[in-house]
Amino acid sequence: MERSPWHAGEQRLQAHVGVAERMEAFGRKVIRSEMPDQHRQFYRQLPFMLLGAVDAEGNPWASILEGPPGFAHSPEPASLQLDSLPSADDPVQLQVGAAIGLLGIELHTRRRNRINGRTSEVGAHGLSVTVDQAFGNCPKYIQLRQFHSVPLADPSTRIAQRFNALxxxxxxxxxxxxxxxxxxxxxxxxxxxxxISHRGGQAGFVRVEGNCLTIPDFAGNQHFNTLGNLLLNPRAGLLFIDFTTGDLLQLSGSTELLLDGPQVETFQGAERLWKLHVQQAVHRPAALALRWRQMS
Known part of the structure; x- marks a missing residue:
């Protein structure tokens, strides 16, 4: 029998909400081992891509690469090339053969598509990714923003800070x-x-107490990509972007899921919650040339 597009963690959560059979059929239709032409063209018009990777100690990290439109391009349906690399102060540092998650998202149109794969080349000026899974996502919870670019500040004024407590x-x-x-x-x-996945809500939707973040999980596409991973491997890396200053805040830590209970009811619209216990953090001031303004 053909292998399921979902792993055991995703399947358990899909079964928990009663959609396992439907999602099995749906996943076989929409999750591909190659990018459709529409996705290949979409990535080419983007000025940035989000990426997820794992460091040598097994810590997941989320990050962002930027470049002029066209810096992400697909020479063939099963390959995406990025003419950009993480900077030296980024906790994401890539090696050939490493597993990687990529997310292309257009904030001003709410379009987004995703790739899970592995690096086939990492050179002086960029990397190539071989696709394992390619699929689209719905536009839910994406806040409308339009981008522009500014000159990068002098490196001496944007020194990364690393810490273990927020x-x-x-x-x-x-x-x-x-x-x-x-x-x-x-x-x-x-x-x-x-x-790597997007999460959005009203400003303040993430609650912080000390080093613990509590995050609502709203109704979505029922893929359970993130929560399915956390069910099997309770570790996550988060990326917060200051869209006005270009600052980045990258967090990595352990997680726990709350599938039901009274605490869920304290978050309006939440179907479940998850928590991140921060163990490492990196603040990179003015790390991006990109800036965004909110659209009405």
Whole structure:
């Protein structure tokens, strides 16, 4: 029998909400081992891509690569090339053969598509990714924003800070956010699969107490890519972007799922919750040339 497009964690959560049979049929239709031409053209018009990867200690991290439109391009349906690399202060540092998750998202149109795969080349100026899974996502919870670019600040003025506990500035950045990105992964059948997903809500939808973030999970596409990963491997990496300053806040830590219970009811519209216990954090001021303004 053909292998399911879903792993055991995703299947367990789909069964928990009563959609396992429907999602099995749906997944076989929409999750592909190659990018359709529409996705290949979409990636080419983007000025940035989100990525998820795992460091040598097994910590997942979420990050972002930017470049002029066309920096992401597909020479063939099963391959995506990115003419950009993580900077030296990024906790994401890639090696050939590493599992990677990619997300292309257009905030001003709410379009998004995803790739899970592995790096086939990592050179001085970019990387190539071989596709394992390619699929689209719905536009839910994406806040409309239009981008523009500014010159990057002098490197001496944007020194990365690493810490193990959230300070006041990091806490304030999280509490004001209406968007973040989450990287997670599983090791199944001696193969690693990394995913990166978008999360959005009203500003303040992520609650912070000390080093613990509590995050609502709203009604979605019922893929359960992220939560399915966390069910099997309770570790995640989060990326918060200050869309005005280009600052990045990257977090990595352990997670726990709350599928029901009274705490879920304290978040309006939440179907379940999950928590991140921050163990590592990196603040990279003015790391991006991109800036975004909110659209009405």
């Amino acid at each position: 300070d006041d500035a990091a806490t304030a950045m999280i509490r004001s956010a209406d968007t973040f990105f989450v990287a997670s992964y599983v090791d199944v059948d001696n193969s690693r699969a990394v995913d």
